Amino acid sequence: MKLYDGGRAPNPRRVRIFLAEKGISVPLVPVDMGAMEHRGGAVAERNPLRRLPVLELDDGTVLCESVAICRYFEELHPEPALFGRGALGKAQVEMWQRRIEFNLYLPVSYAFRHIHPAMKEWEIPQVPEWGEVNKPKALDFLVLLDAELALREFAAGDEFSIADITGLVAIDFMKPARITVPDELTNVIRWHRALAARPSASA
Amino acid sequence: MKLYDGGRAPNPRRVRIFLAEKGISVPLVPVDMGAMEHRGGAVAERNPLRRLPVLELDDGTVLCESVAICRYFEELHPEPALFGRGALGKAQVEMWQRRIEFNLYLPVSYAFRHIHPAMKEWEIPQVPEWGEVNKPKALDFLVLLDAELALREFAAGDEFSIADITGLVAIDFMKPARITVPDELTNVIRWHRALAARPSASA
Numbered sequence: 001m002k003l004y005d006g007g008r009a010p011n012p013r014r015v016r017i018f019l020a021e022k023g024i025s026v027p028l029v030p031v032d033m034g035a036m037e038h039r040g041g042a043v044a045e046r047n048p049l050r051r052l053p054v055l056e057l058d059d060g061t062v063l064c065e066s067v068a069i070c071r072y073f074e075e076l077h078p079e080p081a082l083f084g085r086g087a088l089g090k091a092q093v094e095m096w097q098r099r100i101e102f103n104l105y106l107p108v109s110y111a112f113r114h115i116h117p118a119m120k121e122w123e124i125p126q127v128p129e130w131g132e133v134n135k136p137k138a139l140d141f142l143v144l145l146d147a148e149l150a151l152r153e154f155a156a157g158d159e160f161s162i163a164d165i166t167g168l169v170a171i172d173f174m175k176p177a178r179i180t181v182p183d184e185l186t187n188v189i190r191w192h193r194a195l196a197a198r199p200s201a202s203a
Numbered sequence: 204m205k206l207y208d209g210g211r212a213p214n215p216r217r218v219r220i221f222l223a224e225k226g227i228s229v230p231l232v233p234v235d236m237g238a239m240e241h242r243g244g245a246v247a248e249r250n251p252l253r254r255l256p257v258l259e260l261d262d263g264t265v266l267c268e269s270v271a272i273c274r275y276f277e278e279l280h281p282e283p284a285l286f287g288r289g290a291l292g293k294a295q296v297e298m299w300q301r302r303i304e305f306n307l308y309l310p311v312s313y314a315f316r317h318i319h320p321a322m323k324e325w326e327i328p329q330v331p332e333w334g335e336v337n338k339p340k341a342l343d344f345l346v347l348l349d350a351e352l353a354l355r356e357f358a359a360g361d362e363f364s365i366a367d368i369t370g371l372v373a374i375d376f377m378k379p380a381r382i383t384v385p386d387e388l389t390n391v392i393r394w395h396r397a398l399a400a401r402p403s404a405s406a
Contacts, residue, residue: 037236039328042272044338048347048350049306049347057291061291063291063294063295063298064298064302065297065298065301065302067297067301068294068295068298068301071293071294071297072290072293072294075289075290075293075294076290085281086278087278087320088260088264088275090274090275090278091249091266091272091275091278092266092271092273093265094268094270094271094274095266095268095271098270098271099252099267099268103252125336127330127332127333127336129330129332129333130330130332130333131342132330135322144252146250147251178393
């Protein structure tokens with residue numbers, strides 16, 4: 001088994017954090033995304049969408065999509081449960097994972113990819129107006145999330161989950177996207193600090 | 204238990220199709236999205252994102268996000284399995300569910316919401332350029348999907364899954380978004396016809 005990894009990019013980081021939280025070690029194949037290595041060669045052969053990460057099993061089976069790769073490992077190594085426990089717990093993790101993904105991670109990605117000059121060759125065409133529209137969307141969701149995090153320790157409940165991983169990566173991604181967490185969102189700031197202090201954050 | 208339902212809108216439809224495939228009947232509370240009823244009242248009280256569908260359990264617990272609601276029912280009623288079987292099967296359904304969602308359903312939604320005049324009060328502000336950029340994205344993905352569907356009956360393998368439900372709803376949503384499946388994508392057309400012919404499609 002090997003994991004084609006993309007270094008600092010947010011999706012590869014999500015999977016590395018997930019594996020670190022599980023205590024699973026998978027051989028990494030580094031791919032230089034800055035040099036666009038994932039647009040051809042081994043990655044493009046394995047993933048027609050030419051994105052990272054890509055997991056290749058020993059029999060050559062390929063799995064793409066960060067959350068799908070994480071779910072594969074969750075099924076093989078159920079503890080600690082990072083996709084929730086029981087019907088309701090699993091649904092709540094899925095709910096918060098998706099809410100954070102669609103209302104924070106995606107808007108932050110759009111703000112970065114459609115505005116940042118370094119993304120000109122990545123996002124063709126850039127639509128700067130779309131990037132700008134997404135900044136307040138991300139901030140609106142953070143207000144909602146702050147109210148939720150006043151009620152509990154983690155995004156989906158009292159246990160750390162994949163929803164927190166997506167949240168950590170999204171908030172860290174706000175820096176290159178040039179969006180700042182407002183000082184008054186003290187619950188979001190407390191939550192982000194706690195996530196960033198876990199050993200997995202540097203995976 | 205009751206499901207706040209949004210009629211013809213694509214996300215409520217996904218959950219109704221899922222329930223029909225499972226043979227589960229849940230009391231529906233119709234919400235008139237055309238009259239923006241979901242932006243206030245019972246829906247807004249239960250879902251701060253003011254979106255449908257919303258599932259309310261008998262103890263008042265609220266579940267939002269279509270795929271999270273579906274997963275709740277998958278856990279309670281595992282057969283027929285619509286999220287895949289075994290670690291690899293579950294990961295493959297997740298992979299195709301996400302690929303279809305991010306590369307077809309989302310671009311089609313953007314094309315509809317950012318261009319269609321009827322969406323002016325829904326999508327504020329509309330960014331027509333962003334809508335246009337998404338039409339070729341949807342078509343590019345359909346080419347990739349067509350090659351995959353040449354190899355197997357359903358999106359994620361030989362069994363029907365939630366990835367097919369997302370695909371059916373996305374392709375039907377292309378009509379109001381004014382995007383047409385090209386005639387040469389015969390595998391996509393065969394697949395869509397088969398999905399549309401299932402009794403669940405009219406749920």
